[in-house]
Amino acid sequence: MRHKPPVDAVICGFGATGVLVAEALTRAGLSVVALERGPMLNTAPDFQPSVMQDELRFQNRHGLMVQPRLSTQTFRHTMSETALPIRQVGAWQIGLGVGGSAVHWAGQCFRYSPDEFRLRSQFERQYGPDIFPEEMTSQDWAVSYDELEPYYDRFEKLLGVSGQAGNIKGRIIEGGNPFEGPRSDEYPNPPLARVKATRMFDKTAREQGLNPYPCPAAQASQAYTNPLGVRMGPCTFCGYCSGYGCGNYSKSSPQTSVLPVVLERPGLELRTLSVATRILMSGKGKNRRATGVVYVDAENQEWVQPAEMVFVCAFTMDNVHLLLVSGAGTPYDPVAGTGQIGRNYAFQIWGYANFLFKERFNPFIGAGALGQIVDNYNCDNFDHEEPLVTGKPFVGGGYVALFQYGTPPIAASSFGSGETAVWGAELKRKIREEYLHMQQVQSMGANQSYRDVFLDLDPTYKDRFGRPLLRVTYDIKPNDHRMSNFLVDRCVDIGRAMGGTLLDRNSREGHFDITEFQTTHNCGGAIQSATPDAGAVNKFGQMWEVPNIFVYGASQFPQNAGRNPTDTVGATTLFGLDEVTRRYLPSPAPLVDT
Amino acid sequence: MATSRSFPPETEKLGPRWGLTRRAVLQGVAFLFAAAGLPRVASAITRAIAPPPLQKIGPLEFLTEAEYAFVAAACARFVPADETGPGALEADAPRYIDRKLAAPGGGAAAWYMDGPFEPGVTTQGWQVDLTPAALYRQTIPQMNDAAKTRLGAEFAELPANDQDAFLMSMQKKELDADGVYASLLFAAMLGDAIEGLMSDPLYGGNKDFIGWKMIGFPGTRYNWLPWLDREGEPIDLPIVGMYGTAEDYAARMRKGTGR
Numbered sequence: 001m002r003h004k005p006p007v008d009a010v011i012c013g014f015g016a017t018g019v020l021v022a023e024a025l026t027r028a029g030l031s032v033v034a035l036e037r038g039p040m041l042n043t044a045p046d047f048q049p050s051v052m053q054d055e056l057r058f059q060n061r062h063g064l065m066v067q068p069r070l071s072t073q074t075f076r077h078t079m080s081e082t083a084l085p086i087r088q089v090g091a092w093q094i095g096l097g098v099g100g101s102a103v104h105w106a107g108q109c110f111r112y113s114p115d116e117f118r119l120r121s122q123f124e125r126q127y128g129p130d131i132f133p134e135e136m137t138s139q140d141w142a143v144s145y146d147e148l149e150p151y152y153d154r155f156e157k158l159l160g161v162s163g164q165a166g167n168i169k170g171r172i173i174e175g176g177n178p179f180e181g182p183r184s185d186e187y188p189n190p191p192l193a194r195v196k197a198t199r200m201f202d203k204t205a206r207e208q209g210l211n212p213y214p215c216p217a218a219q220a221s222q223a224y225t226n227p228l229g230v231r232m233g234p235c236t237f238c239g240y241c242s243g244y245g246c247g248n249y250s251k252s253s254p255q256t257s258v259l260p261v262v263l264e265r266p267g268l269e270l271r272t273l274s275v276a277t278r279i280l281m282s283g284k285g286k287n288r289r290a291t292g293v294v295y296v297d298a299e300n301q302e303w304v305q306p307a308e309m310v311f312v313c314a315f316t317m318d319n320v321h322l323l324l325v326s327g328a329g330t331p332y333d334p335v336a337g338t339g340q341i342g343r344n345y346a347f348q349i350w351g352y353a354n355f356l357f358k359e360r361f362n363p364f365i366g367a368g369a370l371g372q373i374v375d376n377y378n379c380d381n382f383d384h385e386e387p388l389v390t391g392k393p394f395v396g397g398g399y400v401a402l403f404q405y406g407t408p409p410i411a412a413s414s415f416g417s418g419e420t421a422v423w424g425a426e427l428k429r430k431i432r433e434e435y436l437h438m439q440q441v442q443s444m445g446a447n448q449s450y451r452d453v454f455l456d457l458d459p460t461y462k463d464r465f466g467r468p469l470l471r472v473t474y475d476i477k478p479n480d481h482r483m484s485n486f487l488v489d490r491c492v493d494i495g496r497a498m499g500g501t502l503l504d505r506n507s508r509e510g511h512f513d514i515t516e517f518q519t520t521h522n523c524g525g526a527i528q529s530a531t532p533d534a535g536a537v538n539k540f541g542q543m544w545e546v547p548n549i550f551v552y553g554a555s556q557f558p559q560n561a562g563r564n565p566t567d568t569v570g571a572t573t574l575f576g577l578d579e580v581t582r583r584y585l586p587s588p589a590p591l592v593d594t
Numbered sequence: 595m596a597t598s599r600s601f602p603p604e605t606e607k608l609g610p611r612w613g614l615t616r617r618a619v620l621q622g623v624a625f626l627f628a629a630a631g632l633p634r635v636a637s638a639i640t641r642a643i644a645p646p647p648l649q650k651i652g653p654l655e656f657l658t659e660a661e662y663a664f665v666a667a668a669c670a671r672f673v674p675a676d677e678t679g680p681g682a683l684e685a686d687a688p689r690y691i692d693r694k695l696a697a698p699g700g701g702a703a704a705w706y707m708d709g710p711f712e713p714g715v716t717t718q719g720w721q722v723d724l725t726p727a728a729l730y731r732q733t734i735p736q737m738n739d740a741a742k743t744r745l746g747a748e749f750a751e752l753p754a755n756d757q758d759a760f761l762m763s764m765q766k767k768e769l770d771a772d773g774v775y776a777s778l779l780f781a782a783m784l785g786d787a788i789e790g791l792m793s794d795p796l797y798g799g800n801k802d803f804i805g806w807k808m809i810g811f812p813g814t815r816y817n818w819l820p821w822l823d824r825e826g827e828p829i830d831l832p833i834v835g836m837y838g839t840a841e842d843y844a845a846r847m848r849k850g851t852g853r
Contacts, residue, residue: 051645053814054836056793067704075718084714084721087706196825236817248816360826364811365818409792409811414785418716418777419766423672423784424758428808432678435809436826461708513717 001294006306007031007269010293012276012322013314015100016566017552017573019254019262021311023228024577026267028585033305034268035295037070037275038097043255047103047245049238055408059243064104066094066315073317074458075514077475079334085461085469091347091513092520093243094315098272099254101315101520102566106242106368106405107218107251109161110563111152111571114145114181115379119559122380123395131384131393133479137344138395138448138559142530142539145181148571151578153184155570156216159252160224160232163187163216177213179375189221192235197361197439198372201402204498210374215401216567217369218252228261239406241368251368273298277465279310279326279549290328290549296465308588312526312551319555320345320455320525321470329526329536329545334452340536340544341526342455346560347474348521349398349445349484351507353491355500360436366406373401377490378562379446394482396446398562400490402439409435417516438503441495443487444519446562450477455525475512484508521565523554528572531594538592541576547590552576645836648796648846651689655696656727663750664734665691665783671757672787673808680804687790690799694786700727722775726782733779740769740776794835795843802840803833 009025011018014036025032041047041064057063067089074083095101115122118140123131132138156163165186166176191214194202198214205212219235226232235250249256262268278294292306312319323329323341330339375381377397384393412435415422422430458471476484488507496502508518529535532544537556543549552573554565561568579591654662666688673682694701702725711723724732737760738748745756752760761780763769769776790799792809800806806813813834821829832839837846 049814049816050836053816054645054794056789056797057645060789060793062704068706069704072706077715077717082712082714084712084718085706085708087720089704090719193822195822236819237822238814238816238818240814360828362818362821362824362826362829365821409806409809410789412809412811413788413792413805418781421765421781421784423761423765425674425676428673428676428678428681431673431809435811460710511715511717515717515719 001302001304003304003306004033006292006308007033008307009033009309009311010035010305010307011311011313012293013037013100013312013318014098014254014270015095015313015315016102016254016569018100018311018313019258020570020573021313021552021577022265022268023258023262024581026262026265028581030267030585032268033307034270035274035276035293035305036098036270036272038066038272040272041097041099041103041245041255042259043245043247043249047247049240049247052244052247053238053240055410059408060410062089062093064095064097064243064245065089066096070096071318071463073470073472074461075472075474077473077511079452079473083458083471083473086514088515090515091518092522093517094317094520098259098270099245102253103245103255104243105218105253105520105566106564108369108371108564109156109159109163109216109218109252109567111180112145112561112563112568113179113375113379113381116561117141117143117145117148119379119395126380127384127393131395133477135451135477136395136448136479137451139344139529139534141558142528142535143572143575147539148568148575149181149184151571151574152567154227154574155567157188158226158228158257159218159570160189160220160226160257161187161216161218161252162189162192162221164191164214166213175213177373177375178211179378179381187216188226189224192217192219192221192367192370194372195361195365195370195404196359197404198370198402200359200498201372201441201494204494205372205374208494208497210376212372212374215369215371215373215403217367218566219367219369220250220252226257228258230257230260232256235367237365237367237370237406239364239366239408241366242405271295271297275465276322277325277467279312279322279328280304281327281546288546290546308548310549312549313553316522316525316553316555317455317470317472319551319553323526323536323551324455324457324470325467328549329543331456332454334454337451343536344449344524344527344558345453345455345472345474345522346447346449346524346557348519348560349447349476349480349508350442350518351445351484351488351491351505352440352442353488353495353505354438354440354503355495355498356434356503357437357439357498357500359499361404361439363404363407363412363435363438366404368405369403370405371401371403373399375399377487389486392482394479394486395448396480396483396562398443398445398483398487400441400443400487400494402441407435434503439495439500441491443484443491444562444564445480445484445487447480447560448477449524449559453477476508481507481509519564521554521560523557523560523565526551526555527558528556529558538590539576540579540591541572542580542584542591544594548588550576550580646796648837648843649798650847651686651798654692657692657695657730660738661730661734662688662692664738664748665730667750667757668761668783669787669790671754671761672784673791679808682787682791684801685791685799685804686801687787687799690790690793690797691783691786693798694789695727695730700725702726722778724775729775729779729782733775736774737764737769737776737779796836803835806833
């Protein structure tokens, strides 16, 4: 293998977290190589409206996504089932190319509430330890909301988030979310405009005694210049948002927040179409260190990139995969209960109820985060015992919301699947009558972690480099079914009170279905923890077992919250990087004593 | 250290070798996969920054006449023409399907198709060692044989109510057998017919915006700000797609010049 000249740091993956790492390290004067498996993508020329407004290409054919041919996982529901490859893009959609999944995200940019970071102790204190089934491994985070708050603030200002504060330094503000943790400042931009459907939701929710507020949106509501001097323009609600790149410089992404600055920094070399296949390791025990990364470039040439520090910044699954194939950290063994890499994998329980209204909407007008939210049923914002919750109480919760993303025509013409797929005269009737009159009330439900839900290496199937595929063992458990049913019941209450006729509901009954797109909110597998026996990384993202490897992204989350993850991905990364530049760079060592 | 700018040289160099073939452009495949020979090559990906060009409808590209008759008959039942207007057949959905199946990899260029293949459970997704093109090719004759046995004629020759009953049998897995993936073909055809009815006309279907008129979609517009406050009132603008109005598409197609 040929060697490249050594650098201070190598970044594996140049998406939401990778660009933040590059910005912080080049600002500190380091030499940095960033490896990105996909192509360069930029607002011009890749995201022009005349290119992007193509539902077939970018939704049905996944034009901006990692396709299984390039990288995939195997999937099984239980440890006794045989995992089979995910052959087509399915339940989640991982972005390919510079910017990663932060190119095609919807832009719903929520902070987690303070209780999310102390989930286990909060629910134990409130309801007793028995609320946690024996197999549930959800735990407190290592970091607290108060520690993260300045970094949430900074990330939201980089992204130009449009929103309405609900709590500034303890002062509750009407129209915002009264359940949110105290903020040090307002959102950098005022909330997005509303449309008829979001006004109806807001009015009904208020009549029900709930506290609706506008979704914090990573779409600029006005012209904006971020602290790095990168500019955004106001959103025009074209409706091609989630699943697409934004050609209008309106949706926040690495391209509209950090990339223009960081690409000019002399310390950075970005190598696209370059796949990091393995982290090189040396030493044993306390002397275990990474010495660099092996990668394969566009010409199929294998290279060694020596580096003092390795930053693992790919998508959740790919972070865990790279650690496992490299022997970085100890793989999780669910039977013995040992090891950390692959533990506490979780997804998101996304439910919904669809309604038909007399009113006409224009559902093609929208933005990925144009919506109204209620947080009254999230986390521990409500009493999880009777009378509100009938039956056994559950851990977790979620928000209930109405979004008008911009519904495209192919998706709006598909009803049911398999034996229940609608066709014929009934399909034609639904196509003709429902599109302009339908709205969806949805729930973004938390997902707890479990002993037998995890990531490891598949024994059978290989990727194009001959590495074992990552194996996902996952199903929806009774606690999370109860939570989701409760949340979708609330969706039904609100939708009916808005005047809608219920068409159908989906709370994810039964087994997890890999074929049905849900969210790209996969998390865990390399989780943060206060002590080395409870996770893979410390609260700064530094591996307990290999102190010169830093792992950023939702792979740090010990379980998933009832919210979209990106704001917390950004905040935890900035929080970790601050400590890296302040303490690790002058004196490389574990940042938390073991 | 040296900085790679927005367009790393390797990307440009790859253009001719790995870049867009005309066929791939026509199919609207955003990122291509050089499947043969060099499976490890990361560069089997490239950026594709233009929409696929318009292509005049010509001879069938993949389906045989007999296969086309089957697909066309199914499309006519999936979204039928009736007193409210035309359906999926009239929108040229079968021509869209023909083009899709003619694409590199038979519509599965982007899929993971390494073995071993095991049936698994339905919630584990597609686990059959067939591309969509191979599924159509293998299953349509099997279905025509079944139609002759059960109803006395090939599917396309049956009266509409018999066609509906037959399609229902396919959907309900009644015709599935060892090596006969009737329900899989049903699901693939229905999904493809809806794509052909509702995708941008540049892909060969949605002729004259039949699909978008049917559903009430006003087309792909860049700026809806003026309509935000108008409380869902009808849009009094012509329907436009990636290449403009229906007249623009028709004119370009007549000339056959693509862009």
